[in-house]
Amino acid sequence: MTDPIVVGVDGSGRSLRALVWAAHEAALRRRPLRIVHVLLPAHSYATTEEGRAWEASTWDEGVVAEATAIVQEAHPDLEVTSALPPGNPAAVLLTEAENAHTIVLGAKGRGGFGSLLLGSVALQVVGHTAGPVVIVNHLTTGHGRVVVGTDGSGHSRAALAYAFEQASLRGCQLQAVHAWSHPGPHAYVSAAQDAMAKEHRQALEEWLAPLREEHPDVEVVEQVPDESPVIALARASDRADLLIVGSRGLGGFHGLALGSVSHHLLQFSQCPLAVIRPRA
Structure with a gap:
């Protein structure tokens, strides 16, 4: 069945x-x-x-x-x-x-x-x-965009796979967001900050590469914002038909059933939110 x-x-x-x-x-x-x-x-x-x-x-x-x-x-x-x-x-x-x-x-x-x-x-x-x-919470249609947050963790890789599947199924664009926070002040753009941004973008491209081969029909837009993941993804959800995250990321305590980012987005997402974890 x-x-x-x-x-x-x-x-x-x-x-x-x-x-x-x-x-x-x-x-x-x-x-x-x-x-x-x-x-x-x-x-x-x-x-x-x-x-x-x-x-x-x-x-x-x-x-x-x-x-x-x-x-x-x-x-x-x-x-x-x-x-x-x-x-x-x-x-x-x-x-x-x-x-x-x-x-x-x-x-x-x-x-x-x-x-x-x-x-x-x-x-x-x-x-x-x-x-x-x-x-x-909010039912949205017509944006033609699925947003996924990823940080390289096992849960976010499962979210990426689900996001490509959803984008292909719906015939819409996939916006892949890898948010990170620079440890220093944001008042200026330094060479170190540029180097970190480049590293994060390269990491995102590596995570996306095999799924792009598997789903050549999906248009992917990459975003590597230097800001809190919750803020970046909540903002992106305002222009999306579906937001997708892993249930846990790289941070926090592994004994907890739900990570802080996914927990906050359950409250602040402006579109339907899919929470994904790797199947056993």
């Missing part, structure tokens, strides 16, 4: 945007779409057990029915299945991820505090899923 694109829905606006993105991705890849809505504890204001179960079932089934109808109208030839499993949303979605090609989620669902930009469910799924996870 072909691994599906799995999207989590909960009736929120962000999950609707995630649904739209996931359906388009499934159509592009000719993979089935699986819509998952996790059943939460019944509404507390019901006066009886029967009432609580009925209210939850009616609303939950409505969420899935509406999501399915939206997809079928936009993509009538797409194979669509749905599920309403009970339990902890993060745990359920992590189980779904074991047999999925990609997991797609909205940045924040119905629960949580309004001041939080990223929901706890999305954060847990991104931090512990082996395959690609796409978090949709």
Whole structure:
């Protein structure tokens, strides 16, 4: 069986945007779409057990029915299945991820505090899923550009491979960003700074070379900005249809499930963000 694109829905606006993105991705890849809505504890204001179960079932089934109808109208030839499993949303979605090609989620669902930009469910799924996870906060189209951040780490090399695949699939330009920070003051351009910039550009070209051979149809634009990776990639995301990063880079503690750059971009990306880690 072909691994599906799995999207989590909960009736929120962000999950609707995630649904739209996931359906388009499934159509592009000719993979089935699986819509998952996790059943939460019944509404507390019901006066009886029967009432609580009925209210939850009616609303939950409505969420899935509406999501399915939206997809079928936009993509009538797409194979669509749905599920309403009970339990902890993060745990359920992590189980779904074991047999999925990609997991797609909205940045924040119905629960949580309004001041939080990223929901706890999305954060847990991104931090512990082996395959690609796409978090949709802002849904963007028409830029004709995929952006990928890379630093030479194993995770970012996996992100590069995924980025070339996405650019080829979508027939769009790939912008490869290798951001670095000069240790000295930025008030002047020194010979040492020029030399470092050249070294970083050469490194980027080496990382890209084998993938360029594999995907000759993809137009690649290289960028080696002397600035924070978070700033560089957040800025680039404003003109992109998809931003792609590895779940961890070269820095930080290897015991952590999610690196600081990917964690910040989950909040600040202006387009859908794909977080990639090397498959075992």
